[in-house]
Amino acid sequence: MNENVVHRVPVLIVGGSLVGLSASVFLSRLGVRHLLVEKHAGTSTHPRGRGNNVRTMEIFRTAGAERLIRDAASVLSGNHGILQAPSLTGGEQDWLFKEIDPGGGLARFSPSGWCLCSQNDLEPVLVGHARALGSDLRFSAEMLGFEQDADGVTAVVKDRETGEHTTVRADYLVAADGPRSPVREQLRIGQTGPGDLFHNVSITFRSRGLASVVGDRRFIVCYLTNPKADGALLPVDNVERWVFHAPWKPELGETMEDFTDDRCVAHIQEAVGAPGLDVEITGKAPWHAAERVAERYGSGRVFLAGDAAHEMSPTGAFGSNTGIQDAHNLAWKLAAVVRGEAGPGLLETYEAERLPVARATSARASSRSQEHSHPGYAAPEGPAGGPRGGMLTVALGYRYGRGAVLGAGPAGPVVPERMGLTGEPGTRAPHLWVRRAGTRVSTLDLYERSFVLLCDADRPEWRAAASRVAERLGIRLDAYAVGAGAGADLEAEEGGDWAAAHGTGADGAVLVRPDAFVAWRSPGAVEDPETVLYDALTALLHRD
Incomplete structure (x- = not known):
């Protein structure tokens, strides 16, 4: 590596998707100077990862971004519930749940609420907010490698547009570099869990006629269960832009090239139950559902966050929310140590607190996929496993049995069966x-x-x-x-x-x-x- 240090920051963030950008916002709010590098030229262009749970929205509220996010998500503000049906034109319709917050009971626990904001809409909001707070965000910038010593981390970053190399010296590195994290690989941190669960192709398309087929059913997602053409339908604007997740079987030799436009059009028409439906394919992207959790949340001065630390089934939108909450937990601890207010031992509590949450939440996400019969998910035989708490309990009621808490009960479950935020150490403080x-x-x-x-x-x-x-x-x-x-x-x-x-x-x-x-x-x-x-x-x- 080049020993000529040209850029010095307290924190280097690798990865500029939802988790890395959130970490940047949180650190800037706390006055911690940092550099974020992202190898891609810009934010995500594909509508995915849309569910932001109440805990995440509380965090964004405190960080001054909640209203910005809700404005960006206004087109889907009236969409609630999950529908399951053999088609959209038949008589058999089953709402797995019709309202996210029936009866408005969530207001007892939080000043915020759930929000549907797709990743391609949310990330630009976070970029703008982070830069307004003074964050240094660099896209088309790829970290080629890093070394760490007792005093910090030295990384080499390549500008993918100019080819210029920059040596960055940081006190700490936050790896939010995705499920195939090169940082995790270099640290030789293993993973536990069942591994791959299923594979889908996410198909974006335009259809003017689909809105009349959907009618007044304003769902978050509709699981279409026709055995000849199953999948998940998601509205983007409720008018003409939609997403369809089609099962993909690479283990049987199926490739992305097999998903031709004609095949995708026919599959969507069959699944919806409208043979003559106008369908214009605008994009395709593979994605893989998995349940894996890193054995450790970092090593030395390097920390994992988001998909680098855990992968989860998409049902319930737990993955990105857990990652954003990772970043929030880590940010205040980094700030305290960087400012000299805390000893480095505080950073060890990041893993102690967040790793058990990731394990419990990933199990619950897989259980949710089984409960909802998510298309493509081949559930193990027997009843759904994982923690049995409801969505709100998993999202908001989890607890830290040990870490930067005093007086918590370490023997209790990470996710309790019932919701209860009563000021117990290790739980989210009550809302009043x-x-x-x-x-x-x-x-x-x-x-x-x-x-x-x-x-x-x-x-x-x-x-x-x-x-x-x-x-x-x-x-x-x-x-x-x-x-x-x-x-x-x-x-x-x-x-x-x-x-x-x-x-x-x-x-x-x-x-x-x-x-x-x-x-x-x-x-x-x-x-x-x-x-x-x-x-x-x-x-x-x-x-x-």
Whole structure:
């Protein structure tokens, strides 16, 4: 490698798809200078990976991108539910579920909601938002190789347009370089899991007539089960642009070249149940569904995120969401270490927290494919396996049994059977509407830039202790007193009880991480709040 270092950054991100771009946004929000390199010339042009779950949208809300994303996704805002039918013209129609959030019950848990925004629409939003925040994003830039030592990572990046090579020296490298991750391969990190599940060809097409066949059925996806022509139909604009996922059997010698335009047109017409339907093929792309999880989430100063760390069945859209949440978990920890606020041991908690989540979620994704009889998926015999929690529980209710948390129960399941966000350490902090200086905000809006302490307005000793601990440790630590009157920073709406919501008493306090997970709580008063809080943060931040 060229030893002449020409570019120096704290963090190098390899891969500029959803996860890499999200990592860039999160790091920029936290003031961490970084460089992102992506070998392709631009963002994805193929509509895929459209489901953004409630936890992901909460994260984008805090990062200032939620409204931008919803605007980009407005054309599909009225699409809900999953339909399964032998055809769209027959009488047999089965809604696997008709509403993502029936009855609006999600509002109890979150200020956000699910959002359908295809990857080709979402990635440009993230590019624009990241650059507005000062991110250095370089497309047509391919990392050729890297070496790491005790103090950092040295990488060589090639500009694929000019052929120029640049040596980059970074403190840390984040590999968001996809399922066939060259970084993971170089680190010799193995994978566990069943492996390949099924293969599809994603076909984009135009059809004016299909909208009248679909009618008022505004589905997210329709699984068409005609044994002669099965597949999955997805609307792009509900008018003339559509996507069809057709099963592909490469293990039987079938190649992409076998999927001629004529074959694709006939398959779609047969599947829909409309022989004379106008179909204009506009694109084809292979994709492979798999269940694999990396044995480790990194090595030394190099970390895996997204598909580099885990592959999942597409049913439920868990894969990209889990990857974005990987990036969010890692970003605040990198920021704390880069700023000198935390010891390097904090970064070891990334794997401790995210690897069990990936394993549980990937199993649930495969189970979902079996439950929905996803076209092309040959399920193992017997009942569906994996965690049995519902979609919301898997998306929002997962927990960290160990890592940068104190007082979590390591023996409990990663994904519980029932939804319950009650302030337990290792779970996402509860959502509560409050008033701050007259403005209505969610408690989740408070968490991003620092640890946050919540206490009662009648217990000012906690807030005073937080101020002294922040000064002693040289960190930012926000503290909010909840209650009414002049001494309160926040006032809960409609008589909400912050202490009960967080599983503690009014004499206690709750410490929440920058990623909105509860780090520690005191159920009641303590003799010396400053010492207790200092000890907790010293342990959480791996400060010697």
